Each structure stands twice: as structure tokens, then as C-alpha cells.
Amino acid sequence: MYTHTRALGRFIARRRGEMHLTQSEVAAELGYKGPQFISNIERGLAGLPIKKYRRLAAALRVSLDQLLEETLEPSELEDARIHFGLGDLLSPEPASAARTLPLLAEVECNQFTWAESFEDAPEQVSVPLDISRAERFLLKAHGDSMRNEIKQGDICVFDPAAAPRTGQIVCAQLTGETEGSTIKWYIDHGPYIELRPENINKLYHSLVLVRSGKEFLFAGQKRVQLLIKGVLVGLMRQY
Numbered sequence: 001m002y003t004h005t006r007a008l009g010r011f012i013a014r015r016r017g018e019m020h021l022t023q024s025e026v027a028a029e030l031g032y033k034g035p036q037f038i039s040n041i042e043r044g045l046a047g048l049p050i051k052k053y054r055r056l057a058a059a060l061r062v063s064l065d066q067l068l069e070e071t072l073e074p075s076e077l078e079d080a081r082i083h084f085g086l087g088d089l090l091s092p093e094p095a096s097a098a099r100t101l102p103l104l105a106e107v108e109c110n111q112f113t114w115a116e117s118f119e120d121a122p123e124q125v126s127v128p129l130d131i132s133r134a135e136r137f138l139l140k141a142h143g144d145s146m147r148n149e150i151k152q153g154d155i156c157v158f159d160p161a162a163a164p165r166t167g168q169i170v171c172a173q174l175t176g177e178t179e180g181s182t183i184k185w186y187i188d189h190g191p192y193i194e195l196r197p198e199n200i201n202k203l204y205h206s207l208v209l210v211r212s213g214k215e216f217l218f219a220g221q222k223r224v225q226l227l228i229k230g231v232l233v234g235l236m237r238q239y
Contacts, residue, residue, distance in 0.1 A: 008071040009042040015060040018148070019185065020196070021167050029059035029165065050080055059167055061149065061232075100124035103138040103155070109145040109197070110204065111180045131157050131234040139171065139183070145197040145204040146183060154237050156183070158230030164188075169232035170195075176215070176224035182207070186228070192216075193226065 016026060023035035023042070030052050032038070040046035048056065057067045068080050103125045125138055141154040149169060150156060156171075164170050170186040172195055184195035184207065191211055197204040209216035209226055218224045 006044045007073075008048060009044050011067070011071050012038065012056075012060065013042045015062065019061065019167055020187075021059075025166055026056075026059050029167065030055050050083055053080070058165070061167060061169060099127065099129060099132040101127050101132055101136055101138050101157070103140060105139055107139040107141050107143075107156070107183060109141055109143040109150060109183050111182055125155060125236075127157065127234075127236065133159065133161075135159070135161055136233070137230065141183070145199050148198045150183065150198075150235065151237065154235050156232055157234035157236070159233045160230040162231035162233065164228045164231050171229040171232070173227045173229055174209075174218065174224045175227070177222040178218050178224050181229070183232075186231075 012026065015021075016023070023038040027033070027035050027038045030038075030048075037046065041048055053067060054064055057064045060067070068077060072080055101124065103123050127138070136157055136159050139156045139158065141150045141156055142152060144152070146169070158171050164186045166186065166188045168186050169183065171181065171183055172186070173181040182195060184197055187194040187196055193209045193211070193216070195207040195209070197206065200206070207218070209218055209224070212223070214225075215223050216226055
């Protein structure tokens with residue numbers, strides 16, 4: 001099954017622009033060697049195999065549900081949701097389909113205080129089963145440096161076992177000559193890693209970490225270690 005190409009092409013082009021990703025970077029996340037295939041999709045000349053949709057959602061940092069709904073015709077949507085085992089959009093989750101995860105901190109999106117351990121977490125929060133693996137943890141967001149993706153009061157679900165990839169939002173911690181933690185877009189440029197805010201202005205700017213052996217150089221000369229505490233895998237938002 002291939003997706004409806006025009007809607008998919010417009011969606012990919014828009015999200016790439018929002019995230020400052022190249023066609024080559026998106027293609028690599030999908031397992032393609034060059035940008036031509038993504039270029040063809042954006043121009044409406046090619047479709048994408050439905051089996052690639054989950055990887056595309058991860059590359060563009062959107063939910064699989066959103067990707068399906070915004071790019072498929074109504075006649076295709078039901079079959080796609082069945083394919084991915086998502087069930088009926090109108091069917092509520094059973095009340096029992098939840099478990100708790102530790103809420104470790106109230107977060108300013110530029111930095112936060114980290115709980116010493118899961119046992120020290122101030123509270124446990126009920127989350128849906130599909131995002132509630134035991135090793136995951138929660139952070140409650142404040143501030144607007146990630147405002148288009150993470151809003152005031154959002155509860156962010158992070159997976160410490162996931163390997164970070166370019167275009168994902170991560171919880172990153174620096175130790176060494178400069179110390180602190182942050183939530184940012186993770187962009188791996190090879191010689192350096194960029195931790196990029198969503199809301200770039202005079203207050204918020206990218207953190208650039210230049211590789212130097214097993215360490216990184218920050219702000220030109222400060223030696224730091226980078227630890228990715230977790231990759232963002234879900235959001236819970238109150239309206």
C-alpha cells in the first residue's frame with residue numbers, strides 16, 4: 001500500500017521546514033541513500049510504502065496518528081489504522097489501560113533540576129499503556145523555548161533506552177566545566193552536535209558541542225560530557 005502523494009508531500013515539506021531538516025536527512029531516517037526519493041514525494045511524483053510511515057513519523061517528530069490523519073484519504077485511513085493496530089479513533093481507551101510513571105521534575109525547557117532517582121520522584125502519574133514502558137520517565141514543561149512542540153504544562157514522556165537520532169527532541173545533560181540539563185532538538189552534524197530550541201530568538205539559541213575525543217568542546221573551550229537522558233516519545237496535554 002502506498003500513501004496519497006500530494007498530501008504526504010506537502011506535509012513532509014512543511015515539517016522539514018519547521019525542523020530545519022534536509023531531504024537527505026529525512027531520506028536517511030527512512031533507509032534511503034539520497035534525497036531524490038523524498039524530493040519525488042514532495043513534488044507528488046511518488047508515494048511512500050505504508051510500512052515506512054512509523055519511521056517517517058519518528059523522523060518528523062509527529063505522532064503516527066497525526067501523520068496518518070493529515071496525509072491519507074478517508075478511504076485509506078481505516079485500512080492504515082488497522083495495519084498499525086491503532087483501532088478506532090472514536091473508541092475510548094478502557095479506564096484500566098494505564099499504568100504510572102515517575103514525574104521527576106517540573107521543567108524549564110532550558111534547564112531543570114533532576115531527581116536523584118526514580119524513588120525520589122515527587123509523584124507518579126497515570127499514562128496510557130502504549131507509552132508506559134517501565135524505564136520511561138516524565139517531566140512537566142514550563143517556559144516557551146520549545147513552544148511550537150512543547151507547551152506550558154505539558155507532561156513529556158522520555159525513553160532513556162532510545163538512541164537519539166537527528167530531528168528528535170531529547171533531554172540532554174552536560175557535566176564537566178559547564179553543567180546543566182536541557183530539552184532541545186537533537187541535530188547530529190558529524191563533527192559537532194547541535195541542541196536547538198524551537199523558539200530561536202535573542203533569549204534562546206542553539207548549543208553547539210564540538211566533538212573532541214570522548215568529550216565535547218562547549219563555548220569554544222569548555223570541556224564537557226554529553227549524556228542523553230532520554231528521547232521524547234510522547235506528550236500528555238490538558239486543554
